[in-house]
Amino acid sequence: MIPPGKVWLVGAGPGAADLLTLRAARLLAEAEVVLHDALVDEAVLALAPQARRVAVGKRACRPSTAQRFINKQIVDAARAHGTVVRLKGGDPMLFGRAEEEIEALEAAGIPWEVVPGVTAASAAAAVLGRSLTRRGTARSVSFITASVGEGEAPNHAWIEAARGTDTVAVYMGARQLPALAAALVAAGKPAATPLATVANASLPQQRIWRGTLGSATEAVLEAGVPVMVLIGAPAQGRLEQAPGGAEPSAMEHAA
Numbered sequence: 001m002i003p004p005g006k007v008w009l010v011g012a013g014p015g016a017a018d019l020l021t022l023r024a025a026r027l028l029a030e031a032e033v034v035l036h037d038a039l040v041d042e043a044v045l046a047l048a049p050q051a052r053r054v055a056v057g058k059r060a061c062r063p064s065t066a067q068r069f070i071n072k073q074i075v076d077a078a079r080a081h082g083t084v085v086r087l088k089g090g091d092p093m094l095f096g097r098a099e100e101e102i103e104a105l106e107a108a109g110i111p112w113e114v115v116p117g118v119t120a121a122s123a124a125a126a127v128l129g130r131s132l133t134r135r136g137t138a139r140s141v142s143f144i145t146a147s148v149g150e151g152e153a154p155n156h157a158w159i160e161a162a163r164g165t166d167t168v169a170v171y172m173g174a175r176q177l178p179a180l181a182a183a184l185v186a187a188g189k190p191a192a193t194p195l196a197t198v199a200n201a202s203l204p205q206q207r208i209w210r211g212t213l214g215s216a217t218e219a220v221l222e223a224g225v226p227v228m229v230l231i232g233a234p235a236q237g238r239l240e241q242a243p244g245g246a247e248p249s250a251m252e253h254a255a
């Protein structure tokens, strides 16, 4: 029996292919198989022209592939090939279910390694031109999601985390944005707290919306695109970036 290959859990970054790490690009060029999420852009996959591509993504509102099946596909690929890249949007270690895949690989005796990537919160902060922290005024950041998996009990621990930190980065929060904002206001976060949504951060079709927790119901969000919600001072953005000094809640084309 040939020894199993190695699986690299690689961060693809937020979308733009040139936000990949050099290590990620090298591994893509070497990979025999690339198992990728739906979020991964075609331009990134083009860096692995020789590889067999397997789309294994799960997206809300799209046909989903159960995680257990994904784990099996990764293990099977490693048993048949030398270099397997499991390409995940952003950073694999944030809301990427990397640990479940690592546990499946360990159970199968398959070597693995993680390659970090640029996470969506960092990409959104870059778009807004505001750092997630600021000396003296923003000393803490929370990465949260209010979204729970099928069959998982609702969990409200995120409310405490979001209430207690200066900057909040919400992953997978677009669909529940009004409910999420209302829950935070009910928990005592001021309604005037700046809130911004950045859709498709780093891609040509990126869009920014700026408002407050109180006006979050007015956010115009397209279904089916990745959206980062930032709450706190960085969500104000830098006014000089707004084309023609647009009002804070105006829809902007950021490119």
Ligand code: SAH
Binding pocket: 014, 015, 039, 088, 089, 090, 091, 092, 093, 094, 095, 096, 118, 119, 120, 121, 123, 124, 170, 171, 172, 173, 198, 199, 200, 201, 202, 203, 226, 227, 228, 229
């Ligand atoms: N591991 C990823 C997150 C996966 S969860 C990371 O580190 O970024 C998927 C969520 O990430 C999306 O629902 C959205 O909230 C966010 N996201 C991913 N790519 C994004 C992008 N280009 N722009 C805005 N948000 C993005």
